[in-house]
Amino acid sequence: MDTEEFRKVGYRMIDYVANYFENLKERNVTPPLEPGFMRQRVPTTPNDDPEEWDEIFNDIEDVVMDGMTHWHHPNFHAYFPTGHSWSCVLADILSTSIGCIGFTWESAPSCTELEMSMVDWVGQMIGLPKEFLFLNKDNEKFKQHGGGIIQTSASECTLFTLLTAKRLKLNEGNINESDLVCYTSEQAHSSVQKAAMLANVLMRMVKTDENDSMRGSSLEQVIEEDVRNGLKPIYTCATLGTTASCSFDDLEEIGMVCKKYGIWLHVDAAFAGSALICPEYHSWMSRGFDLMTSFCFNPHKWMLINFDCSMLWVRDKDVLTKAFVVDPAYLKHDNQALAVDYRHWQIGLGRRFRSLKLWFTIRRLGVKQIQEWIRLTIDLGKQFEAMVKKDDRFELYNDAKLSLVCFRLKGSNEKNEILYKKVNNTRKIFISQSKIKDVYFLRFVTCSRLTKIEDIEFAWNVIQTCIE
């Protein structure tokens, strides 16, 4: 396809997606389909000969849109938000068209270096301790030891830091892999447990207090018992803003315990981390930051950046990047001593030019508008919470610290499970469910940039009409 054809079809696709957004409200949020529906819509074998763009465009509705769960529908309130900015769509056009692979500095210098700049921009926006940034005082070489990288998701950040902590411990020598143990809250995201399974490290799920928060004393108790039994603690993952109920581990207490036992402390703030860009949330969320070893949050959740864009910072980049170095001849280059080669900071080798999404979006919006987005979605959550409070049939599971509202009908889990199914089966809104300490509840969070107060009211009405 030559560039002339591309220009025409390119404009057409720009219009297509703009139309999609302008008309999103007319769709159901979720599709009333069963698994296997695609078999009727796509041939089982590929075509030998070319097809025209008209034919392909004509199939997009049937094959792609009709069976889609529309994450940016104004009535999508499930899971956690996933970011969306048109500036990211533009960045992806540029990134995909350049089509570079940034595994070493040499393979795509601006891909690596713009990412380093964005690591520092975002690190400052969320108010990380300066030690975590690349910031250098002069242009000759990097004097600081800290740094960061864009990964695909928090899962990879957790797994890579856990594997690094494990490698560091085993390097001490005379240690049996089966004696290693790591810790996290019983409320931690499933990806943390999965990381421990993938890493084959025993993981203790530490019980939480009445606020679903992992506390220092509980963690210490479990660690002491493990140490008494000859186990070797290597890693703790603390969560700021759990998926189930947006609860917060006590990072200061956890940090003191980890410091005492010389344990790597990783902080997973996948969703809540974006709120750190607002001083009123940074003031309490950042307590304990001086004690953490690594920090991760996902701009692709709540910071208006389209997936994928998860960010990981470390206090000491050498510790992270020297753990699993394989340096074949064809990847060597003259600047290895001075440059950052991001291949050493992640599981895989290849990586896209994702920092363009951050550069475009932060420049176009400015930090203040991103702060306003955080405040707006929290405010919409507060308004939904107020509606829940006004209705005697309902109760809150907890007080919403950020934009997630956890609520339920007073009474049995069963009636809430029924309500959940009925609400989502209307396909007019889409919410999530969860269960903590045997209490089942519903989750509601503002996700879409299209969501306004009228949509919050609409959602509440739908929920009410579903009560038996």
Place this chain on the structure above:
Amino acid sequence: MDTEEFRKVGYRMIDYVANYFENLKERNVTPPLEPGFMRQRVPTTPNDDPEEWDEIFNDIEDVVMDGMTHWHHPNFHAYFPTGHSWSCVLADILSTSIGCIGFTWESAPSCTELEMSMVDWVGQMIGLPKEFLFLNKDNEKFKQHGGGIIQTSASECTLFTLLTAKRLKLNEGNINESDLVCYTSEQAHSSVQKAAMLANVLMRMVKTDENDSMRGSSLEQVIEEDVRNGLKPIYTCATLGTTASCSFDDLEEIGMVCKKYGIWLHVDAAFAGSALICPEYHSWMSRGFDLMTSFCFNPHKWMLINFDCSMLWVRDKDVLTKAFVVDPAYLKHDNQALAVDYRHWQIGLGRRFRSLKLWFTIRRLGVKQIQEWIRLTIDLGKQFEAMVKKDDRFELYNDAKLSLVCFRLKGSNEKNEILYKKVNNTRKIFISQSKIKDVYFLRFVTCSRLTKIEDIEFAWNVIQTCIE
């Protein structure tokens, strides 16, 4: 930013990238810059207030393009190709705009199901045994046990299959992790060694024959010694088309050995796998396919698909997907028994709608045109190889089986290292280097769709002018 502004800037970006490609030839392939150059070009702190698109577009050249290694420049001949089709740029516009996250069937049904269709399309194109496909005979449920998924890169495919093989072995009980051992060629890609390091499994690098091929007898010898010493072999990674010299392990022999010892056989055909779509390469490359457990290749290398798009197929999807299941409440849905939830097939949870790139590109081009691309690039390689053969000062490292040409000046490694540096320092072309069994050589492969025979001749001239 509203959709009206997006349309305008969207068209502008379409034109920008089209212009980039039309004028690529006027640029150097690689930039004459030192690490740290970005510090002068991007402010150290982000802007509080919004900026206009004009300001941002004005900076793209300075911040992004000037410091780029241009992978699609007609004179880029390094590493391996990375795919590029305008149809993929269009697919990414759609994918990013929809902005769904496909971790479960429910979270984005068409994202999962189109991927399953594309797994089957591509699986048929490369002629995998039918057992590896999802293909079902009726629409009610999936009767076959095979299946596949799109991963980020071959690194993740290798790591995830290795971790699964490890988990399977440990599940047998009474096995010490430190007794596990896995095998690959001494020529295998660095990602295979890295996977073993990440997985903390002892890895044997099996010596290759005079064709840099791992043979069954060598593998068996190493396995037998390990078994005698009480170790437990769990996994072999065989390579079809090594990165260094595009050599091929003897899959039939390897397969027989793995079958004898009950070892998981993973085939890494990251680059060469695309050639399987041509019958003349499938005929010899596919020998031993009936013996493999899992197979991976990267359409994002040589099949005209933009990064990222690596594909993994397994003979038995339950074995893969039941190894590391963590199933929290908020991800449960009614269709879990029938549907595929891709979160269980990979390391992370979130994933993009990447199958759109395959669907758009295969439909627009048709299988025949993709075959023609493979043949064209192999032919250009043969023409380069012919130029090398005609020049008495040079010798081939090996005969090019596909599109990669490995060559060197007759004589010392040092004179070749000097030549390599001089060639790349012209910044007119970009080639790679490698070293096998103490023989240093240069690598040349056609990567860009813009490359024509005149560019091959130009590259050869540049190389000749660099000889001292």
